[in-house]
Amino acid sequence: MYNNNPTIKDIDESKQGDAFFKEQVANNTGDKNKKFYIESYGCQMNFSDSEIVASILADVGYSSTRDMEESDLILINTCSIREKAEDTVRKRLRVFDKIKDKKPGTLVGVLGCMAERLKQKLLDQEKLVDLVVGPDAYRDLPNLIATAEDGDKGINVFLSREETYSNINPVRLGSNGVSAFVTIMRGCDNMCSFCVVPFTRGRERSRDPFSILAECTDLYNRGFREVTLLGQNVDSYKWKNPDTEESIDFADLLELTANISPDLRVRFSTSHPKDITDKVLMNMAKHENICKYIHLPVQSGNSNILKKMNRTYDREWYINKIHRIYEIMPDCAISSDMIAGFCGETEEEHQDTLSIMEIAQYSMSYMFFYSERPNTLAHKKYEDDIPLEVKKRRLSEIIRLQNQMSFEHNRKEVGRYHKILIEKVSKKSDQELAGRTSQNKMVVFPRKEAIIGTYAYVKIDDFTSATLKGHLVDEAEYLEQTKQPN
Numbered sequence: 493m494y495n496n497n498p499t500i501k502d503i504d505e506s507k508q509g510d511a512f513f514k515e516q517v518a519n520n521t522g523d524k525n526k527k528f529y530i531e532s533y534g535c536q537m538n539f540s541d542s543e544i545v546a547s548i549l550a551d552v553g554y555s556s557t558r559d560m561e562e563s564d565l566i567l568i569n570t571c572s573i574r575e576k577a578e579d580t581v582r583k584r585l586r587v588f589d590k591i592k593d594k595k596p597g598t599l600v601g602v603l604g605c606m607a608e609r610l611k612q613k614l615l616d617q618e619k620l621v622d623l624v625v626g627p628d629a630y631r632d633l634p635n636l637i638a639t640a641e642d643g644d645k646g647i648n649v650f651l652s653r654e655e656t657y658s659n660i661n662p663v664r665l666g667s668n669g670v671s672a673f674v675t676i677m678r679g680c681d682n683m684c685s686f687c688v689v690p691f692t693r694g695r696e697r698s699r700d701p702f703s704i705l706a707e708c709t710d711l712y713n714r715g716f717r718e719v720t721l722l723g724q725n726v727d728s729y730k731w732k733n734p735d736t737e738e739s740i741d742f743a744d745l746l747e748l749t750a751n752i753s754p755d756l757r758v759r760f761s762t763s764h765p766k767d768i769t770d771k772v773l774m775n776m777a778k779h780e781n782i783c784k785y786i787h788l789p790v791q792s793g794n795s796n797i798l799k800k801m802n803r804t805y806d807r808e809w810y811i812n813k814i815h816r817i818y819e820i821m822p823d824c825a826i827s828s829d830m831i832a833g834f835c836g837e838t839e840e841e842h843q844d845t846l847s848i849m850e851i852a853q854y855s856m857s858y859m860f861f862y863s864e865r866p867n868t869l870a871h872k873k874y875e876d877d878i879p880l881e882v883k884k885r886r887l888s889e890i891i892r893l894q895n896q897m898s899f900e901h902n903r904k905e906v907g908r909y910h911k912i913l914i915e916k917v918s919k920k921s922d923q924e925l926a927g928r929t930s931q932n933k934m935v936v937f938p939r940k941e942a943i944i945g946t947y948a949y950v951k952i953d954d955f956t957s958a959t960l961k962g963h964l965v966d967e968a969e970y971l972e973q974t975k976q977p978n
């Protein structure tokens with residue numbers, strides 16, 4: 493569906509469960525023959541965490557493999573956001589079970605949110621699981637593996653108030669060598685009533701900016717041309733220098749990252765509507781290399797439902813924020829998340845979601861019907877009382893509207909000019925390349941002399957619902973066509 497968007501809410505079905513393999517992890521110490529296989533599910537934070545895990549494992553001599561049958565350690569980095577994600581993980585564990593039968597001694601570990609949420613239950617119910625490791629305990633993996641190798645279960649699900657893995661240089665597994673994700677904070681202090689994240693990922697903490705900037709600079713020096721600053725709620729990033737008492741907020745961090753090089757594109761995700769400030773918007777407008785794209789989940793367009801969701805803003809407040817974004821950056825694209833059929837949602841309240849979508853003119857959205865998660869505030873406080881067929885019908889109305897808007901967005905692009913960062917060879921033809929606009933739209937174009945990892949200028953000629961098609965133009969034509977009137 494809407495899957496060409498690397499945001500933290502990423503539900504890129506094609507990526508779910510990808511085994512990392514592209515960049516083999518170097519063996520540094522220990523047993524050079526040990527191999528690990530890892531699958532990741534869920535949001536981009538999980539994919540990013542898998543790169544941290546790979547780095548920790550490399551330090552104790554593990555290299556990665558895409559072939560689970562030859563691995564000594566099978567890891568699954570899990571998601572608890574929806575029941576379906578947990579079901580998928582359980583199915584994968586059955587598959588790993590067969591590998592264990594064939595190759596006794598292979599260890600199986602569950603990482604991430606599901607490990608945190610189900611803890612002991614996983615060890616009891618899934619007898620084949622040897623390791624259960626929460627998102628703040630990855631540094632302990634070598635010890636836990638040793639424990640499991642001795643025949644005991646390795647479990648560590650302690651949530652930390654400090655851990656940011658700031659000194660770990662992630663191994664860029666599965667990378668295209670052009671764009672990379674850089675985690676700037678962990679956890680979340682918001683208590684949206686439908687969400688498990690505060691329980692599975694713990695309290696919010698920001699990583700020190702020096703290590704973030706060092707990581708981004710290193711990526712740039714290695715040829716990467718785009719970083720996406722990741723966090724559950726990046727706009728509440730805050731770091732205080734213990735020596736000088738100087739504070740750095742997200743707008744500052746964004747600017748510092750953009751200043752590494754004008755040739756380094758900066759994206760970020762996810763923004764919370766209550767926290768994104770004018771200072772962030774102004775810095776976005778000021779720097780050409782900060783991409784004009786904001787993922788700003790609304791969840792519902794109705795103030796009563798937003799209150800029940802504990803989103804801490806109402807409809808009017810959100811609409812004002814949207815207007816402010818377009819006022820400061822008329823060319824900015826905005827995307828969203830929507831939940832259909834939250835507890836007690838009336839037909840009129842659902843209509844408010846449809847109407848706010850039209851006001852916001854989202855370029856794309858991640859859309860789901862409400863799925864109750866155990867132990868969340870909504871589970872404790874509200875009845876999940878909307879019948880499934882009503883939830884599904886409302887969701888289909890939301891999807892239909894988004895499809896129309898996405899189509900219209902793309903239609904309007906025909907004849908426009910864009911600067912794109914070339915990411916890869918097109919899936920459909922090796923004679924075509926694909927790259928993104930600042931607004932996060934994928935453009936496919938005949939490759940000619942263009943090179944992956946560089947910028948190019950294109951004119952849009954055609955479109956499908958998901959992709960723009962264009963051809964290369966020279967810089968002079970692009971500048972002429974996009975110059976602002978005096």
Ligand code: SF4
Pocket residue numbers: 680681682683684687688689690724725764
């Ligand atoms: S902001 Fe809300 S939805 Fe997002 S991670 Fe935090 S609690 Fe969950």
